[in-house]
Every structure is written in C-alpha cells, then in structure tokens.
Amino acid sequence: MTPDARREAAVETALARLDLPGKVALLAGADMWSLPADERIGLGRLVWSDGPAGVRGERWTPDDPSVALPSPTALAATWDPELARRAGRLLAQEARRKGAHVVLAPTVNLHRSPRGGRHFECYSEDPVLTGEIGAALVAGVQEGGVGTTPKHFVANDSETERYTVDVRVDERALRELYLAPFETIVRKARPWGLMAAYNGVNGPSMSEHQELNNRVLREEWGFDGVLVSDWTGARDTVRAALGGLDVAMPGPATVYGEHLVRAVREGLVPGSVVDGLARRVLRLAARVGLLAGAPAAVPAEQLPAPVDGEALVRELAARSFVLLRNQGGILPLAPAPARLAVIGAAAAEARIGGGGSAQVFPTRVVSPLDGLRAALGPGAELVYELGSDPRTHLSPLAADCTAELLDADGTALGTAVLPEGEVRWLGTLPGGVAFGGLSRVRVTTTVPAGPAGRHQLSVRGVGRFRLEADGAVLFDDVLLPVGEDPAAAFLNPPERRFDLELTDTGTAEVTLTHFLPEAAGFAGFGLVSFTLGHAAPTASAEELIERAVAAARAAEVAVVVVGTTEEVESEGVDRAGLRLPGRQDELVARVAAANPRTVVVVNSGAPVLMPWRESVAAVLLAWFPGQQAGEALADVLLGTVEPGGRLPTTWPAEEADSPVWEVSPTDGRLDYSEGLFIGYRAWQRRSGAAPAYWFGSGTGYTDWSYEGLEARLTGEARQSEEARLTGEARPTDGSAEALAEVTVRVRNTGARPGREVVQVYVATDGSDRSRPDRQLAGFAVVEAGPGEQATARITLPLRAVQSWDPAAQTWRTNTGVHTVEAGRSAGDRRLARALVVPQD
Secondary structure (H helix, E strand, O other): OHHHHHHHHHHHHHHHHHHHHHHHOOOOOOOOOEOOOEEEHHOOEEEEEEEEEEEEOOOOOOOOOOOOOOHHHHHHHHHHHHHHHHHHHHHHHHHHHHOOOOOOOEOOOOOOOOOOOOOOHHHOOHHHHHHHHHHHEEEEEHHHOOOEEEEEEEOOOOOOOOOOOOOOOOOOHHHHHHOHHHHHHHHHHOOOOEEEEEOOOOOOEEHHHHHHHHHHHHHHOOOOOOEEEEEOOOOOOHHHHHHOEEEOOOHHHHHHHHHHHHHHOOOOHHHHHHHHHHHHHHHHHOOOOOOOOOOOOOOOHHOOOOOOHHHHHHHHHHOEEEEEEEEEHHHHHHHEEEOOEOOOOHOOOOOOOOEEEOOOOOOOOOOHHHHHHHHHOOEEEEEOOOOOOOOOOEEEOOOOOEEEOOOOOEEEEEEEEEOOEEEEEEEEOOHHHHHOOOEEEEEEEEEEEOEEEEEEEEEEEOOEEEEEEEOOEEEEEEEEOOOOOOOOHHHHOEEEEEEEEEOOOOEEEEEEEOOOOOOOOOEEEEEEEEEEEEEEOOOOOOHHHHHHHHHHHOOEEEEEEEEEOOOOOOOOOOOOOOOOOHHHHHHHHHHHOOOOOEEEEEEEEOOOOOOOOOOOEEEEEOOOOOOHHHHHHHHOOOOOOOOOOOOOOOOOOOOHHOOOOOHHHHHHHEEEOOOOOOOOHHOOOOOOOOEOOOOOOEEEEOEEEEEEEEEOOOOOOOOOHHHHHHHHOOOOOOOEEEOOOOOOOOEEEEOOEEEEEEEEEEEOOOOOOOOOOOOEEEEEEEEEEOOOOOEEEEEEEEHHHHEEEOOEEEEEEEEEEEEEEEEEOEEEEEEEEEEOOOOO
C-alpha cells in the first residue's frame, strides 16, 4: 500500500469512529490558533500560524522572535521560482521551530489598484507571475512537512469594507485574472489548504460560495485540501457548511459546534456534508503527521537540510532590489566613497515589513545605516542626517519594559519582560495567564537619559489608559477606534501624545496602565494590543532638511532612504494616495540639487510617486527587505551583489494616470468595471499617458543584447514541471498543457557577470478588442559572464492563447496568428516571431 493510500485508510478509520459531535468538533478552532486534539482516534492538536513574511507561531510578542523575510512583493520581484521555493523551505523550518503545522500563506490576490492596503503582501498585478511564484513557495513549504493556505480566495484585492464588500466581477475577468493564480497553485503544487476571503463575489460570501468553493475549486480543479475561513469570516452555519467551508476559525465561539450539530439533526445540513468536511480536516492532520496510523506526507528523514535563515533573507533581499535608474553608472559605488552622506528616517530605522498579520518580531534588524557602516569599515567617513521624519506615530520606547498582568483586585497574575514599549498579545497571554481573569496590564519602564529638552510620550491603542511620569498623571481617559473595521484596535489604533521635559542627564520613571473591558475577548479570542511611544527632542522640520542638504553637499555621494510608514501600508486600510508621506519628496529634491551624485533608495512595498526620479543619479527599489535589510543594501550599493529584481507591477508617474483607482465600495458593492484591463494590460490601451516604469522593468550592473528567438508549437503536456513540483503526474488542462517551446538567446555585453530575467509575452493580432493586446506567458532567469551568451528555454502553456467563454462555460482556444515577443519588460520587447495556432 502506498503512503497516500495508507493515509486515506487511516482517515477513513478515524472518521468511522466518530459520532456527529465528534466530527463537528474537528471543524472549528479550540482557540485562536488551533484545532482540538482527540485522543480517541489518535488525533493531535493542529496549530495554524500567520506566515506570509515570517512565521509568528501562537505568540505575537517581541520575546518570541521570528525570522523576518522580505515582503511578498520583494519575493515576486526576483522572478525566480527556485528562490521562492527556498523561501518556502525557510518558512517550513520556522513553522516547525514554532510548533505550527500550517502557515497562512501565500497571499496571491492581485495588484488591481496601487491603493490596495495589502499590496505589499501580494505578489503582482499579473496572474502568471503570481501563480508561478506562489506555486513554488507552496511546494517549498510543503516539502518541509508543513501545510499552506494560499489566500484570500478570491477577489480580496482591497481593504475598504473588506468584511462585507460584495465584489462584482464578470465571469471572464474572474477566470482569466483573479482565479488564475489559485488555479495554477492548486494544479501544480497541490496545497493542503486554502483560505476563504471575507468578501462576497457576485453575491455570496466566499465562506459560503457553493459555485466557487465546491464546483470550481474542488470538482473542476481537484482540490482535496482544507478550506479555512479567514479569522471571524464564517457567519452562517448552514450556508458555510453547504458552501464547502471545512474549518471556521478562530474558536471556541464559531458558527459550527453545537449550531452545526443542531442543523444536521434538523435536516438543514446532510450528514454526508459533515463527513466531507471532517474527512478533509483529518486528511490535513494526516499529512502533517498528527493522525495515528497515517504516515506524514514528508517523513522526518526526508525533511530538507537546515536553512541559514539570515543568509537566505540577505540573499532574497538583494536579489529583489530593482534598479530603475543608474545615470552615468554611479552604481555600484566602487571604489567605495571616502565620505558618504546617508539621509532619511528609514536609513536608521528600517521598515522591514508591512503592517498587520504579515508582521513578525524579528530576531534582529540590520538597518541601512548599520549595514553601510559595517561594510565600509573605519576608513570611510559616514555622516547621517534624519532629513525628514515621515512617521505620523511615535516609535515604541526603546528600553526594556516590565509588564504586569493584574486581576480586578490588582493582584499580579504574571509578568513579562518586553524589549520595547509595545504589547502585542493575541490568543494567548504570557505565562499561561487566562484572559478571563485579566483586568489590566501595567507597563513600567525608564525613559533613558538623552538630550535635554522636550521629549514626547505617546499612548497608542483602544480603550482606557492611565499614563504617569515620575508620579504625575499625564493621561487618564479612553481612546476610541477610528472607522468601522472591527480589527482597527489591533491594526491601526489612535494615538495621544504628551510632553515631558528632561535634562541631558535626567530620566523619568514611566507607568502605562491599560484597563481592559469586561469582555476583553474579540469573537471568542483574547486581544491585548497597545504601544508606549517615545521621541527625543529634535530640530524643526526645516532645520532637519537643511542639515541633510549640508551633509550631502560635503559628501562624495549622498544616499537618501525614503519610504512609506505603517499607517500608509497596512492590512485593514487602503491607501489614500501614492505620494511619499511627510516632506520626503522635498528632501530628495533639495539633496539632489546640492549633490548630483545622489542615490535614492525607496523603502516601500507598493508603488509610490517619484517626481524627482529624473533628477537623481540612481533609483533603487528595496521594497520591505526583511531583517537583513542593511546588509543586503550594502551588498548591492557596493557591488558585491548585482540588484536582480524586476518590477512585478507597473508604477504610475501620476495618480491620475492609474488605470484602476477606486477601491471603496458604493452601497456595499465594489464593481470591477475594468474587466480584464488592470496593470500593464490597461496601460497598453491608454493614449497620452505612459507609466513611470512598466511591469517587468529593471536593470543590473551590466548590459544585455537579445540575439535570437525561436518558437515551436508542441502538443506535449507539461508533465515534467508538475512532477518536479508535486512528485507525481497530474492530468493536463489548458493551464498546464504546452502550446509552444520558446528559446531566447541573450548575450551579456557588459564588463561584469550579470543576471537577466527574460520575459515572453503573447500578443494578439488586435482584431478582438475584448482581449488584452499582450499578456505575459512565461519567463526565465539566466546568468552569464562578460561577453557570454545564455539561452532561456520557456514552455508556453495553451492557456496563453485561451479565453473563458461564459456562454459555453469552458476555455476557448483562440486560433490563428499570434506573436511571441521576448524582452526586458512589458514596454521593452526586443524580439518577435509569429506563431500560428491551428484549429483542433
């Protein structure tokens, strides 16, 4: 009997031993992060964890750190599935270390609009690039014996009213764009789970969508894994069960449990439906090694070799950086400048990841400033200036803090040591303290001695707080959330600031007490989240810029690090606009005027406007680069590593030019009226406005010539690629069956080794205006030394020339003449060959 057959047999044996309440007990969280164990059938406790850019585990707290990877936009910018696969293995390693069995990743929604608040957490505007990177990451994680849940299925492409919005999208756009990356991942990598989105699609909520969950996902694509709700996303017992939702998280208060038992007994839900839900949960448990008698999908002796997390994060970051401008070959800085000015708040305090559930507390962070100092060594003079501070909230107080967990009588239930003034407890409390007995949290610390003058303290959170400094009460009141998002208290809470005068040697003893409401839980799980912030005295905004300009004028090279803030890019809120916050644009312009050798590093996860982009010497996108940010940046700026990234989405020059802007529903509905035309597909149809940088753009430290293109029709199925990812052959379909084999010959015409991302697009003859002019069909990464030729071999899938036919409910092959194009971006296509697709 094969291992798969043994697992299925164990699942059926366990299922047969359970009565109705026992089966239903498998379908809802026992707490915030886990499904319950059942000793009667040898079932262990199954733990989930957030995981797009690092695996948090069950505790979200600085005293339980995680390796912080670059943001998913950065991973997609590598255009390298094998690198994504290695990132997946690191996530699996972290999950095993944290005791988690399933990571809630990857996020494969599309960059429909640059205003999407979780843009940084998704891969791309293109479904082909998204699907390939996502499938590789899933394969890597599951090779490590840990399950995945690609999310958020489907059309969860913005954050405004995300819990209730009904996305209205025509069937063709739904199939060709939004479902496409999920289909690729399901068919190629066979994920063990999938997460249903909060939103509705053309009416039904995705936790209740029978058509998409049961017919498309399971029957058509063959998905045999677990469909889990987004947290608190299950709302109706009967509709969720009939709609194919296997697990309602978190618990213990859910729409399943006793409600589902009653629905079955009242004849509202067939018992066979519950059997199907429970069977899939048991199959997941068996795959991760939690069901007695079932061999794990990856035995311990077959786990991948250990990964050096810090080294891989450093490599990932450097490979993701996108060089968009390099006037006069200023980069790399070789030889290194004797006097370097480093400017910007993000240079000293790197933004390594976006806000929300993708955030983890890293083991350590190397800032750009620290990374450059270490790389340059003591022989170079490095001058740092803040320049402009874009942050709208104070940073957590940078000092050790003691948190006391108190009951209503003030009796200590437990304590915790915090490395800074931030409390983030979700689902569990330090020391095993129960939420039911917790009444208040008291944080005590000392504001360290520093510059004399007016310091600032802040309280950020929701609820009642009391702030005291040296015995004086600065605040004793309630902070109320802004907006209607129920997660606002956690993701984007309000802040109040207070002045504190200190001498240059003085300190202050500070106490912040948070009084929890009587019902401290949120939908059945506990949440304590607040921040004690601090800022030392500083110069005025104008003085800060003038100091930066002076430092730049006196330096050989000025490196300005600009970026977004947590308030701008975070789960739970869409972006109001694309401009850099604060006076950063002014800072760059004035520094560039003072020093023509100005290099700008952009620290953001999503597009920003760069009105100064043609007046600076170099522009380097660093995304949210993870915890080794400064080391990776030093590697690239000094030329140890070539920036290998290419844009995974199009960057506009002006907000008004963006083809899709609206993310706010009207009367609860968000209409995807643009249909198929998002990203570069839409830009190709626009007259009079070109993007600042096309999808696929980027260069390195060498040049490339495109010397030859061949495209040969083939009828062979892409079994070899699927076998490589899944270990077994899969039935072919239009997304996997090969259309053509394409060979592209390129040559490195520069003076140093380099890496090129060869992109292949398929263009139409223009007669059918309902189809985009061209679409990405495949890509490959090649490397070559100076003067050497490299060959990219790319298999184009049949789906590249197919359209969804809503009337026939099938994929239609568009026969006739197509053009295969190879180049460096959607806007820079160097070679073309005709390809005639014959009738069947």
